[in-house]
Amino acid sequence: MHTKIIFLDVDGTLVDYQGRLPDSARLAVRQARANGHRVYICTGRSRAEIYPFLWEIGLDGMIGGNGSYVEDAGEVILHQMMTAAQCRAVVDWLQARGLPFYLESNSGLYASVDFASGAADAVREYSCRKNGDDGTMTVQQAFPDMIYDGELYRADVNKISFVLRSIQDYEDAAAAFPDLKAGTWGGSGERALFGDLGVKNITKAHAIDTLLNHLHADRADTIAFGDAKVDIPMLKYCAYGVAMGNGGDEIREMADLVTDDVEQDGLLHAFCRLRLI
Template structure:
């Protein structure tokens, strides 16, 4: 029976320094050769899916935390913030003095002082993920980021911003009840970032859209992840796999805990599940 395999990227398919293990590439290619379909399911927008990932050989992607679904080169679903929602969010973030970037399929568009103002948060985020490179820059994190683009846009999947404190998220949630409000880079008060997304959009909803398009059954889904944000995806799919480097809540939600991403964890799980 062919499966629909859904892979988180960072910490699952690639390690926390962005390296793609050869074993993971081989596992994905072998699984597809065996008739299974493989999709990435990520918070990244399409602009952050670089050629090295597509070159693995993928059937498509779910991006923007569920706002975008693509299969076989065809756009299945795409929901974006309205121009008015984007403008109001950008103005609020400017007034609050928070640095941010707009995540669109056409590119990532940074606020005016993002390159310096976001550096501390991204270095902390990298350190929490096991990459403590002391001189890593924002341009290392985002090699194709646009630093002088228009910030009032109608093609935005979501907006991520650096939290000054957890109060910023709480106030954002109150100010924007018409948007999906979330945090990442930690739980609760330890979160480093907040985000604004399209209301009602989740990875689970996007998987539903994909399955309907494919005429496939939820019972045939297998999800792989490593972070708290992946827990709903693991809960939704018929079978969930946590990476050995994953957080404890992901491991608790999983049906299987495999090895670390750097120890060929993805390939070992594919072998154990008979996908290759």
């Protein structure tokens, strides 16, 4: 088999929605790399949220910030950030509106002083929806390394996430900052729990294209794995797209293959079926 370049979303694909890495996923990645394939994570997380236990799998690199950051073998290939002026304007707007938020930077996650209390309900609801549990997840569990006393006017921010009181907060943010890319997560439409603002014209697909050019690699040898709507451009761009069984309806309907849930060894089963291992 030709060397394949594999792109893995993190939350809901490589790890479960509580951030736990299945042993089967670790085994799948390590065996695929031992067979000569290259494996990258392609995630909405910033580099500060890629904890050592993930790097210890032996990843070749990462795409972060939903495409704003690309790293290969420790070399930064692309890093597009909000300007200091854009960050300041968003921080001031969110504070004036009373919306708890955090800044996503490769150096860390920097929260507004009210985020721990203001995001508690949204985090519990996110846990209920994704994990099917009784909503006991805390903000501390969801964001174990969050920084609450850091500088908020920054020039190293990939994107800014904020709690939604209603979908109107997202719509108003999109209207207030047309120079930034507005999105939602934690649910779709009226059920979204968080909004975010980041660099415009950034997608996981664009970042993969940038990485392939750097590697002098062929798009025909790419395979993407994901579970959410934000992963659809990545699956469409790559030669073959795999949706996790726990994924949403949209991504499962458009994928070339639907594997099992992340917690039911879905990654390992797909790697075996595709003869990566």
